[in-house]
Amino acid sequence: MSEPCLIGIDWGTSSLRAYLLGQDASLLDSRAQPWGIQYTPDRDFARAYRLLLEDWLAQWPGLPAIASGMIGSRQGWCEVPYVDCPADASALAAAMVCLETGVGRLHLVPGVRQLGSRPNVLRGEETQVFGAIALKPELADDALLLLPGTHSKWVEVQYGRLQAFSTFMTGELFAVLRDHSILGRPALEAGAISDADTFIRGVQTARDSGSRGIADCLFGVRSLVLCNELQPNQSLEYLSGLLIGEELRSALGGTASASVPVLLGDPSLCARYRLAMESFDVQTAKPIKNPGTAGLWQIAEAAGLVKAKGVQGV
Template sequence: MEYFLSCDWGTSAFRLRLVSVPELKVITEVVSEKGIAATYQSWREAQKPDRVIFYLGIILEHIQQLEKKISLHLTQVPVVISGMASSTIGMLELPYQELPFGLDGAGLQTQYLKATPDFPHQGVLVSGVKSAHDVMRGEETQLLGLLTEDPAIGQEQVFIFPGTHSKHIWVNNNSVTGFKTYMTGEIFGLLAQKSILSATVAPAENPEEPALAIAFKQGVTDAVGTNLLHAAFRVRTNNLFGKLNPQQNFSYLSGLVIGTELQDLVNSNGQLYLVAGHALQKYYSLALQALGLTEQMQTFPAQWVDEAVVRGQFKIYQRLTD
């Protein structure tokens, strides 16, 4: 095998990358807004034709775009699909894998897809993972791809994936033993845009202004040990009492919500790993610093994070086909 196709299919975005093997270099990629939610909608509007074929058709469109970009036939190149494609609104619903599962991919649920004349690629669809009260689809594959070597055995590690629905994933002895979802990004958006607080905050034009970082860190430390339902109202009084201007107050609210998420890690003895793209890495680093967690924290480079899904998918594929 010289190449494989990495399909990262999220709720609102679709991303397909052509990857060379074994060095796992991304040759080229296409990204579109044909996420799982939009695809599900189109499938329903098309009177629900065969679901797998319909969804594979979307992948095929993107494969053809890749082929045009690089003037290369990709027939027979295998495709690995992770993210929301295995969900209730996805291509083929797969049951969630239960915890624990190994960092080498052992125990993850997958579904093999045979090549057909219409879709001349063999494929692997990766399922999500569940705990007693929580679910994830996608982060498990990213996590596998993050680590080229096994982390220190015997020490607990927590991997922090910030986002609309942040995940904290616990690893012990090369095994994923627990995880928690936090609705951080979504609740921040609702508070900043839809609540009474929206009148008191505004995104900054120059995000490098030092007063914004100060307000952000104040938000983070104010969050610790308080109740978000109460603490959020301070965003209103910051404005009423003339303490912060709307840009600073936006930063304060962001700190308050991120601090609320991260305060659960304040008494953790484990090693913390921050797994974030460039933009969120900055804010989460600042927040972890404000919480005095810098010493036990390591940050993955943003590009490594971006490509983790590719490496995780390859690990899963290799394990299945070796």
């Protein structure tokens, strides 16, 4: 095994993942616990950190460590103020907060805030974005990145900077409507099957809603079942299609967009979005999987915690 250079940590709402990285962000080892900030035992972040990492830290004392995600939020270990966009990796690096953990120092990456007419925030996604740029440098100049998830983020990159972004609550809307609204009831009784055709039917209903949007189509998840035009066990696929379709309808603006979004993140969710985009005549490139470690490396490099590529070992 080559010499470790950095411990990179993705500490989000529901999980805690740590990566032992060698030269050029090569992955040497990794580990995970379900200790996201909402589930950290006793909210004792220092103890969780020590339990997860003490053998690495004992074996390689002084190894730099960097973490991004909700651990730097008000509900996390230590609040790291947002950096205003446009922001590049150096701006993030300069605004990190350094924490004394009891077993060495930990650098917390800030989230990004957008002021002006469309106030918005993100935290954690900035690291994915700079990882994607590191993995595909051609994205740096001008790209639209789409990070689907609980809160789907559409991020504009220009000149190597995170320029602007918007948020769609698609994943959370799906979960609360499934679990807590009348729309989840048919599947509660009948179960849910995987059904791409029904998913696409939902996507196309959203697409065809034109400027009205899906506000008067959502109830269709129930009424189509009552009118025998949808099977109860297909209803969640239809709901998922409606919601992802509405995100695309709104973000792509109904017309052929100049920018084709590049997908980042969870492969199965990215596949779902790619399928939906076909109904909008948008062909997307192969999604970028797990850009997180490359992003942590990139920010650590900008902070001087690790040496730049081609320089190390000199």
